Amino acid sequence: MYLDVADSAVLPYGWTRYAQFSLSVLDVKGCQDVYASFDKYVEVERLEGDNKYHAEQYGLQDAKKGVLFIDFPPVLQLQLKRFEYDFMRDTMVKINDRYEFPIQLDLDRDDGKYLSPDADRNVRNLYTLHRFKFDDERVTKEDAKRALEEQYGGEEELPQTNPGLNNTPFKFTKYSNAYMLVYIRESDKDKIICNVDEKDIAEHLRIRLEKDREEKERRKKEKAEAHLYTIIKVARDDDLTTQIGKDIYFDLVDHDKVPSFRIQKQMPFTQFKEEVAKEFGIPTQFQRFWLWAKRQNHTYRPNRPLTPQEETHTVGQLKEAANKAHNAELKLFLEVELGLDLKPLPLPDKTREDILLFFKLYDPEKEQLRYVGRLFVKASGKPQDILPKLRKMAGFSQDEEIELYELEDGDIVCFQKSPKPDTADQYRYPDVPSFLVYIRNRQVVHFRSLEKPKEDDFCLEMSKAFTYDEVVEKVAQKLGVDDPTKIRLTSHNCYSQQPKPQPIKYRGVERLLDMLIHYNQTSDILYYEVLDIPLPELQALKTLKVTYHHSTKDEVSVHSIRLPKNSTVGDVLNDIKSKVELSHPNAELRLLEVFYHKIYKIFAPNEKIENINDQYWTLRAEEVPEEEKNLGPFDRLIHVYHFTKDTQNQTQVQNFGEPFFMVIREDETLSSIKERIQKKLKVPDEDFSKWKFAYISLGRPDYFEDSDTVASRFQRNMYGAWEQYLGLEHPDTAPRKTHNANQNRHSFERPVKIYN
Incomplete structure (x- = not known):
């Protein structure tokens, strides 16, 4: 929880702050209203x-x-937890369950069960909900129906169009629901919701609010008069020189960074030239303006100079012509010729045959591409005609050999010294094409250890075109690992902001770009781990995480079993036997599949392990009890699960804890079975006396009496036995976890900032 005071570093001396608030995060899932959430919040573990x-x-x-x-505070804020991580879909999902909240919230209910013995019972904790709708800058009060019933969530039934017919009613999920509740204590209402006079506002806040008001009025006026003005962006040689070589390689200039003018549309263009003369110190007779044209590759080039007739038009008329040319703004290039003393010179004449070309010089040693100037060339001319001028631009001697490259679709020419044969391997990017390929594909990748997925460990600049082998080689060099094949990478999930559940297979992708793309988004994060054996060898093996439950001790150990993919479950069990303590040397083990506190499968010893999934399901190994080896013809091997009632739907159950098997005899009563269960689970008499026992079928309990014969309810070899079991109803006292250990689920709690 953070309290972030805006501008705290520059507040006047002596300014103090006092905030009293409470923010509670309440579970929506499994709770029908606010009171049920508070009950769950104060449950005893x-x-x-x-x-x-x-x-x-x-x-x-x-x-x-x-x-x-x-x-409790005067103002109580309740954050409803309406989002959770869906590990099956690997994304966050919204919980639209119906969840009710009252206009008046009484937190003294049931003799103050939410309060500690030391609480002041003289304070009446009766709260009223305050109903406001926040829509950007507009805050309005909502009526009770919209604020309550329409924000509970859940499902709604549409009225039938033909009530006389026996039509099935159509239900739809209500996606509009509240996620923040603000309650104010009745006894403090007058102090909190009170009139604020100007004298109650600190001086520095009054000044800031006045500036905000003036700025808002200015923007309002600009918006009202927007149709009277237009924006003209003027690029010069200085802008091209400043930006080329940094972020602009395939274009000439970033128009968001050049000087702009807000001009009335009715202003004559000749008057605008006077504005430019004042701004840049360039007399109007030395100015020539060009219109920019947008190319198919989304770059811009000066297309043609304004004609004398166009310069007699108004700014608005020129803007209209520019819009017809698909330019959202009026973009102009200011051509100016400067002498050696940097003073303006008369502009050269331009014929129809003249083409304006822009030139960039590449230095392979510095890996730098920079703008050096422009020239008018004849359309019928040859490159050799301009070589002397290019050498002069670059500061080369006139006998220097140079190479020219046309960039994209013309108008920009890159040139460099001709590479010498003996320097070909001296530079990473010896020529313009290799350098621009690098620029087009370069990517800074943030690498994180898979064990610490929230922290950047190091960054590497790479090419999106790097092969799989080139990427792991760079990572291995950074980490000092001698064998790059021991590096295993995992891609980033842009939605959950976590590693993807499955790592990248050895050479499973062609390029770095493929590693960074997640659906339609591109990430700059990769996770790495250093293996103890090369990844190709590891991929030939099957790694399973198996939890071993000791037969006589309350011990659970986790083992990573690594075997060839064609191994069997029997091989897994033999490997486990060599690592754990058995009750006796000849003990027989079995492997179970457990999911959400239910046993779904007993694996056959000869089953291949290649397709066994331990990503979301728990694999549990345990000794087979002797009583199960000699089942009588009327004995039953049943599933036994722990459960509590669903707080929202009392007819449904919620399972928890470790499930297990149990043998029950044909005539055995519940009373006898209870004795064996209590002994097995080592539950104290005081607690066990409160437990209830039920036959559960498809999530609904049917409770037993002590004298009932249990076996009669269970059939042998029943299909879907995990849904028909003996249920043990009692409170879940196990410590709460952010996620089940067997599931690849990621906590998704983010800090809440409250600005005072």
């Missing part, structure tokens, strides 16, 4: 078993952890 609380001097202790409020 039990710290026990492997999750005991570490108390100084006393070691690990069973404990309860929770959040209560010491007090």
Whole structure:
């Protein structure tokens, strides 16, 4: 949480600030209203078993952890968490579930259950919602219906067009919903919503507000009079010299950076020339203006000079002609000839056969391309006719050999000294074409370690045309890794701002550009990792992350198993046996597929591992209990899952915790099964007495009594057994995590800035 005070560094001496606010992020998913979110916020978490609380001097202790409020602020801001990361689609998605919030919010409800024992109970925490709509600079008050019912989200049913017919009603999702609630405490309303006089505003703020008002009035006036004015942008040789060689290589000038004039459309162009004379100190008789033309490659070139007749027109008439030439603004090039003393000279005559060419000089040693001047040349002339003038422009001797290159579609010519045979390998880019290819494709790439995906580690300038091998070689050189094939790269997801779930395969892309593109966006970020073996070898292997659950201890260990792709599940289990502690030497292991706290599959030992996915599913290895090896004809092997009720829909369940299998005998009652479950899970009597047991089918619970025979509800070899199971209903006391360890999900919380 950050409080950012604008202009804090330049505030007057003695200026103080006081802010009292509270911003709570409330879950929308699984909660039907604000009160349900507060209930979830203050839930007590039990710290026990492997999750005991570490108390100084006393070691690990069973404990309860929770959040209560010491007090509430006069202004309460509630941020509704309506976005979450969808790991299946690898993007953020909006939660449009229905979520209600009242006009009046009573946080003293149920005898102040949200408040700590030390809270001041004399303060009445009754809040009223304030309904305002923020639309850019316009703030308006909303009526209750628009602010409440229409912003709850959820689904809405359209009225039937033919009520007499038995038509299925059409429902649609309401995408308009609130995500920020502002409540003001009733007892503080008069202090917060009060009249503000000018004397209540600090002097420096009054000055700033007055400047803002004047600026707003100026912009308003400009907007009202915009039809009376036009913008003229005038480029000169100085502008070409300044910008060429930095960002402009394939064009002459960036028109956003040249001097501009705001001129009344009715002004005669001759008068505009006087304005230019004052601005640049160039008398009108030494000025010649050219119109720019936009080329098909989106660059601009001076096309032709204004005719004497056009110079008698108004600025507005010239602008209209420019618009017909598809120019949004009136762009002009000012041609001026300067002598050795830098004073203006009379302009040379121009015939119809004369063409205006612009010249850039390339220096391969400095890797620099710069503008050096312009010339009128005859359309029928030859390059050798202008070589003496080009040598003079560049400061070369008249016997220097030079090479000329036409840039794009003409009007710009690049030239350089002819490369000597013995210097061909001396420069990275020895000639104009190689340099411009580099410029066209150069890209600064920010590399981040995959272990620290939020921090830039280093940057490298590369070419988008670099091959896969060239990219990893550059990275290996930077990291000091002797074998580039040990570098594995992962692309960036532009939407989640995280690494993509799958790394780039060895030579799986042709160019650097392919590594940087994500859908229709181009990134400048790549993630790297240094492997212990070359990537081609690694890709010939299958790497699986397997969690091993010890049979008698509350221990879970994670193992990375690396085997040839044609290996089987049996090979995986044998590898695990060599790494873990077994209950006895001949223990038999099995491999399970677990997803969202349910067991979906027991892998056959002869199943190939090549297509097993551990990206989103947890692979769990465990010993096979002896009781499962000798199932009787009427025994049942059932799934047992933990669950709580869905807070919004009490008929639905939400699973959590570690699922497991259990053998139940034909005539076994729930009472007997409970004893075995309590012993297996080591739950204290006080807590276990509150647990409920239900047969769950398709997410709906049917509760058992202690005397009920459980096996009768379960069939043998039932298809979809993960959806029909014995459910253990009790609170989820495990510590909350930002994401499940088995899922490639990324937290997406961003800081909230509050400007005071």
